[in-house]
Amino acid sequence: MRRPIFAVFLVLILAPLASAQDTDGDGYDDPTENFTVWDGADAYPNNPDIHDPVFSAGCDPPVATLDLGEPVTFTCTIGNEGPVSLNVLIYVEDDTHLRDEFDPAYYDINSGEVLELKVTLSGLSEGIAMAQLQVFARANSSASHTVDLPIEVTGDEWSGMNSQSESGSPPDLSFVYRLLDDLADWLTEHTPWNFSSMQAGLIVLIGSFCLIGILRVSRARRAWHKNMEQKQTTDQQTEARFDEIRRGGEHEHHIEHTIPESPEFIIRRNE
């Protein structure tokens, strides 16, 4: 009789020291370094009513409407509501109408921590689509938590680049319109006629053309005068040279300094 009693006593003493431990007695062992919640440990080791991890998750915007090729980026938050740190796989299940630009990855989320992720999807074909953010907290198990991302894809091509460039230009145009309005007001005040901003614009346009024309004419005139002056100088020089030639042969060699003296003359001088 003493032996069985001793054995039970021994088990009761050693039980808490054993490696596999189920503190709350729900049949799921407490998590350890080698046996985590991912492997199947109790996510709530001190609560016999619960053993699976619990998350709070949501994405913003809750719904989206996209044109073909248009992207949308959801900001998703995943909070670990349990008392144990978790390692989770986050995956985005796309739809035939969507292109998924999210790379699945593992994340550590401590107890009470909230993870924030950006999930980008773009419209691929027309239709009502349902993407899903999935949080896997256990190996070989279905998703522990999912967030639906309802998206309607229209049949229109996304004019993304065009609309971006258009959105940049209106301030410049409104500035021009305002100037024309001011000019029209000024002209109406200072002349006996009424001017619209379009007429003011025409006046500015015609004025600009006239100004360019005047500038061109004056520049051409200046060039013509310059040419004429040059022509007169060269004409005068030519006439002067002719005059010298006409005066007679005796001065001819004085004019053409570059002609060398003949070797015959040099020899004769040396004798």
Ligand SMILES: [Ca+2]
């Ligand atoms: Ca347990």
Ligand SMILES: [Ca+2]
């Ligand atoms: Ca439990």
